[in-house]
Amino acid sequence: MQPGPLADVRVLDLTDERGIYAAKLLADLGASVVRPEPPGGDPLRQRGPFHEKTGVSLWYTWFASSRSIFTCDPVDKDSLSQLQQLLERADILLTCDGGFALDALDISGARERHPALVHIAVSSFGDQGPWRDFLAPDLIAGALGGAVAATGVPETTPLKTFGELNFMVSGVYAGIAALSALYHARATGEGQRVSVPVHECIASCLEQVLMLSWYGGKMNRGRILPRQGGTHWSMAFTVMPAKGGAIMTTPMPDFDAQLAWLAEEDAQQDLFDEKYHDPANLPLYIGRLMQVMRQWVAGQNPEELFLRAQERHAPYGWVLPIERLADNPQLAARNWFVPFDVSGEPVNGPGAPYRFSATPWKNAAMAQVNGDDVLADLGWEASR
Numbered sequence: 001m002q003p004g005p006l007a008d009v010r011v012l013d014l015t016d017e018r019g020i021y022a023a024k025l026l027a028d029l030g031a032s033v034v035r036p037e038p039p040g041g042d043p044l045r046q047r048g049p050f051h052e053k054t055g056v057s058l059w060y061t062w063f064a065s066s067r068s069i070f071t072c073d074p075v076d077k078d079s080l081s082q083l084q085q086l087l088e089r090a091d092i093l094l095t096c097d098g099g100f101a102l103d104a105l106d107i108s109g110a111r112e113r114h115p116a117l118v119h120i121a122v123s124s125f126g127d128q129g130p131w132r133d134f135l136a137p138d139l140i141a142g143a144l145g146g147a148v149a150a151t152g153v154p155e156t157t158p159l160k161t162f163g164e165l166n167f168m169v170s171g172v173y174a175g176i177a178a179l180s181a182l183y184h185a186r187a188t189g190e191g192q193r194v195s196v197p198v199h200e201c202i203a204s205c206l207e208q209v210l211m212l213s214w215y216g217g218k219m220n221r222g223r224i225l226p227r228q229g230g231t232h233w234s235m236a237f238t239v240m241p242a243k244g245g246a247i248m249t250t251p252m253p254d255f256d257a258q259l260a261w262l263a264e265e266d267a268q269q270d271l272f273d274e275k276y277h278d279p280a281n282l283p284l285y286i287g288r289l290m291q292v293m294r295q296w297v298a299g300q301n302p303e304e305l306f307l308r309a310q311e312r313h314a315p316y317g318w319v320l321p322i323e324r325l326a327d328n329p330q331l332a333a334r335n336w337f338v339p340f341d342v343s344g345e346p347v348n349g350p351g352a353p354y355r356f357s358a359t360p361w362k363n364a365a366m367a368q369v370n371g372d373d374v375l376a377d378l379g380w381e382a383s384r
Contacts (some may be wrong), residue, residue: 004030005359009182010380012090013067014099017044017121017164018140018198020063021171022178023094026351027066028361031092034070034369034378035064036083038100040299054343061342064348066362067379070369074104082374088114089380091185092178097123098135101182103309119193119239122174126197136198138164145202150209163324170198171207236286239319245302248317249309251289258289261312267296341365 006029013023013035027033035042047059071152073079082356083101087093087110095102111117124141125131139160142148147166152277177194185191237250251258262268269292276285297305302318309316320328326337326348338351340363369377 006031010090011092012086014095016096017094018170019174022174025175034068038319039073051342056343066364068367068369070374074101076334089383093119116185116189117191120174120178122196127195138166141198142166145199146206147202170201173201242297242298242300242302246319247302267284
């Protein structure tokens with residue numbers, strides 16, 4: 001196989017759960033990524049779920065894959081010296097505030113000696129502001145960032161997003177920041193420190209909330225988004241219950257085509273009333289149209305309706321429960337699930353969220369490197 005697109009990039013990974021996905025994205029693209037851990041082991045190894053036979057963390061196996069791992073004791077002079085040498089030879093430093101060994105490293109000195117070094121600093125709330133010293137686990141990050149407030153429906157309490165989606169978001173942003181800053185450093189020789197606050201990453205993803213805040217007055221809906229589950233701010237996208245399941249439906253981008261489809265099945269009710277086709281009554285029309293569609297969808301098989309919608313170029317989405325995701329034919333056709341080695345046991349897990357035509361994606365198991373000569377084992381002897 002050809003080397004990955006980041007085969008000549010060296011990354012020192014000092015992240016916790018807020019930024020570890022960024023390190024995985026870079027490692028899977030071929031970068032040489034090394035992750036030190038304390039003598040007692042990385043605390044993230046204790047995160048579940050765990051493999052039923054080996055007891056090994058499946059979470060850590062996936063997030064720390066394609067990584068070189070070595071044990072480092074920051075209070076040991078020789079061990080700390082190796083870690084500092086890795087920093088001096090790295091292209092990218094990934095950190096999370098309060099992370100392992102950060103207080104012991106001379107990062108500012110390394111940046112002075114290596115001006116092209118890129119430092120991506122992930123934190124809960126950034127370097128400035130009244131919350132800069134606060135911490136936020138995923139649930140709190142989602143609540144304060146606004147993601148939790150918009151979930152659920154008015155009759156229920158707010159819902160936590162699945163897994164640790166908020167930290168996946170901050171990981172993606174940190175990965176993008178690392179590549180952008182590296183591009184700049186390669187072009188100009190100028191590295192930089194980039195602050196990536198989880199709080200701002202989450203807020204920037206709330207398109208359905210921000211649009212209503214900015215334009216709600218024009219739509220006569222106010223500026224606060226009510227909790228409305230899977231409903232888009234426009235009210236024209238929503239998840240609807242169907243016979244034996246659920247499906248995400250929308251009349252967009254072609255309202256007339258959706259109305260014609262309903263008419264073909266004699267399900268249009270009063271939607272041809274002239275009042276609904278007055279441009280001034282568009283919000284009224286959308287509300288009524290979604291009511292009619294909800295009644296129509298309730299009697300449909302979600303898989304069959306999804307396939308029929310695809311034939312009509314209607315962007316419906318069949319909602320699968322998590323336990324059925326492994327059977328998704330689209331993911332299977334793209335070889336989405338790939339084998340991971342968990343202490344000698346093969347386990348299928350998610351593959352690459354992208355496809356490159358010329359350079360491969362590759363997932364590799366974690367590799368333990370020799371603590372006596374880490375630089376040699378990694379091939380990082382030469383300085384950058």
